[in-house]
Amino acid sequence: MSGSEPSSSGNGRLAVRCKGVTKTFGSGSAAVQALRGVDLEVRTGELLMLVGPSGCGKTTLISVIAGVLRRSAGECTVFDHDYLTMAEQETTRYRGKEIGFVFQAFNLIPTLTAAENVSAPLVINGMKRRDAVEQARDMLRKVGFDDRMMEGSPMDLSGGQQQRVAIARALVHNPSLIVCDEPTSALDSETGHKVMELMRDLGLGKDRALVVVTHDSRIFEFADRIARMEDGRITGIETPHEQPVLT
Amino acid sequence: MYYYALKMLIGDRAKYIGIIIGLTFASLLITQQSAIFAGIMTRTFSFLTDVGQPDIWVVDPQVQYIDDIKPLQVTEVLRVRGVAGVQWAVPLYKGSLRARMDNGTFQTCVVIGLDDETLIGGPPKMVEGTLADLRRSDGVIVDVVGARGKLARLLPDGTRTPLKVGDTLELNDHRAFVVGLCTVTATFQANPVIYTTYSRATTFAPQERKLLSFVAAKAKAGEDPGTVCERIHRVTGLMAYTPAEFKKLTFIYYLKYTGMPINFLTAVALGFIVGITISGQTFYNFTLDNLRYFGTLKAMGTTNRTLLTMILFQAVIVGSIGYGLGVGLASAWGWLLVGRTQIAFQLPWQLLVITAGAVMFICLSAAALSIRKVMKLEPAVVFRS
Numbered sequence: 001m002s003g004s005e006p007s008s009s010g011n012g013r014l015a016v017r018c019k020g021v022t023k024t025f026g027s028g029s030a031a032v033q034a035l036r037g038v039d040l041e042v043r044t045g046e047l048l049m050l051v052g053p054s055g056c057g058k059t060t061l062i063s064v065i066a067g068v069l070r071r072s073a074g075e076c077t078v079f080d081h082d083y084l085t086m087a088e089q090e091t092t093r094y095r096g097k098e099i100g101f102v103f104q105a106f107n108l109i110p111t112l113t114a115a116e117n118v119s120a121p122l123v124i125n126g127m128k129r130r131d132a133v134e135q136a137r138d139m140l141r142k143v144g145f146d147d148r149m150m151e152g153s154p155m156d157l158s159g160g161q162q163q164r165v166a167i168a169r170a171l172v173h174n175p176s177l178i179v180c181d182e183p184t185s186a187l188d189s190e191t192g193h194k195v196m197e198l199m200r201d202l203g204l205g206k207d208r209a210l211v212v213v214t215h216d217s218r219i220f221e222f223a224d225r226i227a228r229m230e231d232g233r234i235t236g237i238e239t240p241h242e243q244p245v246l247t
Numbered sequence: 248m249y250y251y252a253l254k255m256l257i258g259d260r261a262k263y264i265g266i267i268i269g270l271t272f273a274s275l276l277i278t279q280q281s282a283i284f285a286g287i288m289t290r291t292f293s294f295l296t297d298v299g300q301p302d303i304w305v306v307d308p309q310v311q312y313i314d315d316i317k318p319l320q321v322t323e324v325l326r327v328r329g330v331a332g333v334q335w336a337v338p339l340y341k342g343s344l345r346a347r348m349d350n351g352t353f354q355t356c357v358v359i360g361l362d363d364e365t366l367i368g369g370p371p372k373m374v375e376g377t378l379a380d381l382r383r384s385d386g387v388i389v390d391v392v393g394a395r396g397k398l399a400r401l402l403p404d405g406t407r408t409p410l411k412v413g414d415t416l417e418l419n420d421h422r423a424f425v426v427g428l429c430t431v432t433a434t435f436q437a438n439p440v441i442y443t444t445y446s447r448a449t450t451f452a453p454q455e456r457k458l459l460s461f462v463a464a465k466a467k468a469g470e471d472p473g474t475v476c477e478r479i480h481r482v483t484g485l486m487a488y489t490p491a492e493f494k495k496l497t498f499i500y501y502l503k504y505t506g507m508p509i510n511f512l513t514a515v516a517l518g519f520i521v522g523i524t525i526s527g528q529t530f531y532n533f534t535l536d537n538l539r540y541f542g543t544l545k546a547m548g549t550t551n552r553t554l555l556t557m558i559l560f561q562a563v564i565v566g567s568i569g570y571g572l573g574v575g576l577a578s579a580w581g582w583l584l585v586g587r588t589q590i591a592f593q594l595p596w597q598l599l600v601i602t603a604g605a606v607m608f609i610c611l612s613a614a615a616l617s618i619r620k621v622m623k624l625e626p627a628v629v630f631r632s
Contacts, residue, residue, distance in 0.1 A: 111259065
């Protein structure tokens with residue numbers, strides 16, 4: 001299946017719609033075209049994985065979808081919101097409310113406790129710290145944390161535990177879209193599976209979509225659809241039960 | 248978000264302590280050196296500080312500062328008394344005379360001659376004896392620091408004993424009899440201060456045609472001393488200053504014609520530079536180390552404005568702590584040494600404000616660099632591992 005037309009599956013609401021999205025870094029002879037006309041649709045209730053070799057534009061694409069990077073051309077809406085028509089501050093606020101992030105390196109602030117890290121999105125959205133930490137504790141309990149672990153520094157936790165904290169942080173403010181960048185690449189196979197199970201169990205809902213960038217073929221089974229990227233384009237979209245996308 | 252900013256700051260112990268130490272050192276150096284400078288400058292007009300009653304000082308128009316004595320004719324006292332608005336005017340002598348010590352050496356002393364009738368201009372506090380004792384034959388009052396130090400008598404066994412009431416001195420080949428001890432504000436040259444009457448001081452002094460150093464006067468009640476000063480100048484042709492103006496004249500002279508300001512300014516600048524380099528650099532490095540987390544917060548919806556206030560808050564916190572510790576240490580240093588040594592140390596509130604401004608400038612400059620970095624930070628940086 002080629003990327004000439006936006007591709008989507010499922011019956012959920014349209015969460016992400018990209019059509020002819022391009023992104024060029026630099027200008028003139030030094031210009032690098034990271035995205036060369038991406039067409040993609042993601043619906044709520046769906047977990048879409050973006051796969052492909054290094055430098056193919058996966059991270060650039062989720063950055064554009066998450067609103068942390070401005071596209072050069074094309075159309076891209078997230079729940080009918082086009083970042084290019086929004087002021088920078090408005091985009092920032094929208095991100096704070098509607099987007100959850102899970103990073104490859106977790107990006108947990110080491111000087112805050114696990115509970116405080118998870119509470120950050122709520123505080124950013126204006127909740128009082130005390131209430132936010134309480135709500136963060138509830139979320140951490142859902143990802144299997146006990147009270148002692150919540151009050152420790154993330155640096156004292158294992159990689160899998162840190163990623164669970166990161167997932168709790170991505171979910172705590174109930175965003176509509178969660179973007180994950182290589183969420184299992186720093187984890188062993190078993191822990192990676194547990195993290196993905198958690199992500200599907202807690203993260204997916206009928207009003208929420210997940211976009212996961214990964215190299216890790218061990219977790220393809222958790223995807224509803226897999227979009228293969230190459231050289232800044234979507235070259236194919238398949239389901240995990242079809243023939244393997246990557247070898 | 249201030250709570251998170253604080254935890255981010257304090258959590259990085261090494262950098263936090265490094266920033267605080269840098270700012271403390273800067274604050275200490277700026278405060279301490281400025282306070283010593285202020286103390287020394289205050290000593291240049293200590294005589295004016297000690298003589299509280301007159302609110303007008305009349306001197307030769309060529310006088311540039313308090314110790315720049317250009318003698319007047321004694322009749323100038325009468326001319327000043329004749330100016331409208333002057334309640335009283337008295338002669339004052341101030342000069343440097345040599346006191347001969349028991350061992351044959353000489354010690355330069357500041358001799359102050361007070362009006363024989365009123366004794367106006369006497370020491371601020373008597374330790375032993377009374378001011379009226381100056382009316383006794385050859386009577387002088389010696390400042391207690393000088394009596395215990397430079398004027399102390401050398402005993403045959405080699406030990407020194409303080410000059411005391413009842414002892415005699417030889418001032419410029421004249422006998423002087425110690426009738427009292429007093430305290431005075433330390434002088435710039437740190438020479439002993441000796442009080443006597445005007446007529447006696449002029450007999451101690453080498454004979455000159457004119458010996459009157461100042462006319463000390465008081466404006467009548469309801470008269471503005473400044474206006475009376477102008478009037479005295481108009482009528483007599485002499486310069487008349489209020490104590491504040493005379494202090495300022497002296498202060499400016501020392502600022503202009505001595506190397507002291509540049510020396511102290513160098514030390515203060517050093518403190519400032521140390522603060523900027525150590526604390527500024529460490530604070531900037533702290534921000535660089537946390538750039539990833541600032542980026543994460545930015546991606547998660549923290550506005551630039553919030554990040555800016557977080558960094559400013561961190562800067563103000565370290566600035567306040569460093570300032571407090573530095574000023575506290577400088578004050579403790581001053582408190583420990585003033586009174587026990589001859590160290591000059593004055594810590595007026597203006598100096599505290601200036602130090603606070605300097606420390607905050609250091610912090611905000613460091614923060615400005617950090618803020619620029621964070622403001623320009625693309626939130627997409629969070630996806631770079």
